[in-house]
Amino acid sequence: MRLADRLDRVRASQTQQVLVAVERLRQQGVEVIDLGAGEPDFPTPDHVKIAAAAAIEDNFTKYTAGAGIIGLREAIATHYAERYGAAYDATGVVVTAGGKQALYNIAVALFGPGDEVITHVPGWPSIVEQVHLAGAEPVGVRTSAEEGFELRAESVLEALTPRTRGIVINSPANPTGAVMSETELHRLADGLGDRDVWVILDLCYEQLIYDDTPHNLPGVLRDRLGDRAVLVGSASKSYAMTGWRCGWLLAPVAVAEAANAVQSHSTSHATSITQHATLAALTGPQACVAAMRDEYRTRRDTLFDWMNSDARFQVVRPAGAFYLFPDVSELLSPDERRTSADLALALLNEAHVAVTPGEAFDAPGFIRVSYAASMEQLREAWTRIQQFLG
Ligand SMILES: Cc1ncc(COP(=O)(O)O)c(C=O)c1O
Incomplete structure (x- = not known):
């Protein structure tokens, strides 16, 4: 075969x-x-389930816009603006079937043969495989248990080559639980200067940080590298909604449109009912x-x-x-x-x-x-x- x-x-x-x-x-x-x-x-919290049942009752069971219902895109933009001061217009937000699909759309939209994409190891395997699926080459930067698996800007910068097109950072990280420090992200931004490299921040565990460490990575990234940054988030872990399949990305509008174009030819959009449930999750009691x-x-x-x-x-x-x-x-x-x-x-x-x-x-x-x-x-x-x- x-x-x-x-x-x-x-x-x-x-x-x-x-x-x-x-x-x-x-x-x-x-x-x-x-x-x-x-x-x-x-x-899944009750008020989320109730919103989903209401969506069915109200016949929100049809196709939606590819990038998602506007109310949800606005709620996602508001979440990052209020929590982190990272301002995005709703036109830069794409709702996806899980954070995994957001990362996949981005990999396909931004990377291709000949490109290198840096990520950290130990790391979540889908990041590497999505880069492969896009035809590009993943480059692993190893973090160590001795350093608490902290990602250091220096090791990322050392891995840069003329072929580097992207850096994917996951914080808090799966499987290590490590949170990248704001200082290291600033150092990374300093080292990148005006290099034409995308920085993608996978924030799927963003609401599961237990210690009182400064972790405004979205704000730092938006301020320092806004025109080259993509934020990826998900309802899965924060709201116990893994099976509903809802994630999102926030990006410069042209990138959001490209990611939406990829999605429009695969899943079209996240399930209409799930979108209403996620709207309740983000805007309801926390x-x-x-x-x-x-x-x-x-x-x-x-x-x-x-x-x-x-x-x-x-x-x-x-x-x-x-x-x-x-x-x-x-x-x-x-x-x-x-x-x-x-x-x-x-x-x-x-x-x-x-x-x-x-x-x-x-x-x-x-x-x-x-x-x-x-x-x-x-x-x-x-x-x-x-x-x-x-
Ligand atoms: C690091 C990381 N990113 C993204 C995801 C995607 O989760 P989902 O597609 O359910 O939003 C996961 C799920 O395990 C993960 O561990």
């Missing part, structure tokens, strides 16, 4: 493979605790977001303390997102579990706890443990892991 050449370079999402393995075991009746998933365990964040913070602190007290796990306290990303090389050996993928498989099959191997994020020797699970589940999972490791 002959597939398109570009598929030679694209790997299916390994994080989704964990989901499949969990499903298979559950079908066999095994009670698996899933700390592999990258999604909130909370239900106490639900704060409550979820507080609960994630408690879980992070608890799980971190457990893990940190076991010398076999080298773990950094993450500032955001909902993952711990420990170095587990102490638990590997040439004759038993050689890799972190072997360890993750053994934890799944023998301890019945699903985690994602670091290999999925180009970081062998690590595992990603999600704390988007109840405290009881986390406690039970940690007990099972401890029993399994002996």
Whole structure:
């Protein structure tokens, strides 16, 4: 069978493979605790569900404008203006079927063969694969556990070549939870000068930052590199809306139009009902977001303390997102579990706890443990892991 050449370079999402393995075991009746998933365990807030039901009742069930209903585009622009002072006109906003599609539209609209796009590693694999799908070359800049996985402007600037067309930054980051500092973003802007390079900021975990660190990256980016910057956001993690599929991008109008052109020939637009639900999420009460964040913070602190007290796990306290990303090389050996993928498989099959191997994020020797699970589940999972490791 002959597939398109570009598929030679694209790997299916390994994080989704964990989901499949969990499903298979559950079908066999095994009670698996899933700390592999990258999604909130909370239900979507009630007022959002009610808005969606009303949208159906009111027959908002037809095609919408490709870039989204105007009320939602305005609400997204207002969100970034009010929170970060990053002013965008609604014409620069495109609503998408998830942050993933926003990033994909942008990759296809801005990058092509011969171009290099810098991103940080360990990182979310879709960023790299989307660059491949666009025909361009991803260039990974490694961050280190010793530095708390902080992205340094210096290492990004060192990776620049005459072929660099873009830099994709994810903050807070999946899988490390690291938040880029405003100072480093300023340094990056200083170093870029007037170079013709796009900077794309993936803010999908923007409302899940637990520590009191300055993190106005959208404001800094808009001020310093506004004509070359794209912000990407999502309702998925902030509002526990992963299945609804709603994300967005904010960009200079010509870029927004290009991204919308890409989308207009693929999915057309995000689901009409989802758009109304997301409008309610962004404009309705925000106490639900704060409550979820507080609960994630408690879980992070608890799980971190457990893990940190076991010398076999080298773990950094993450500032955001909902993952711990420990170095587990102490638990590997040439004759038993050689890799972190072997360890993750053994934890799944023998301890019945699903985690994602670091290999999925180009970081062998690590595992990603999600704390988007109840405290009881986390406690039970940690007990099972401890029993399994002996
Ligand atoms: C870093 C990062 N960016 C973007 C996304 C996209 O999420 P969604 O498409 O659900 O908005 C994810 C989802 O896991 C992610 O981890």
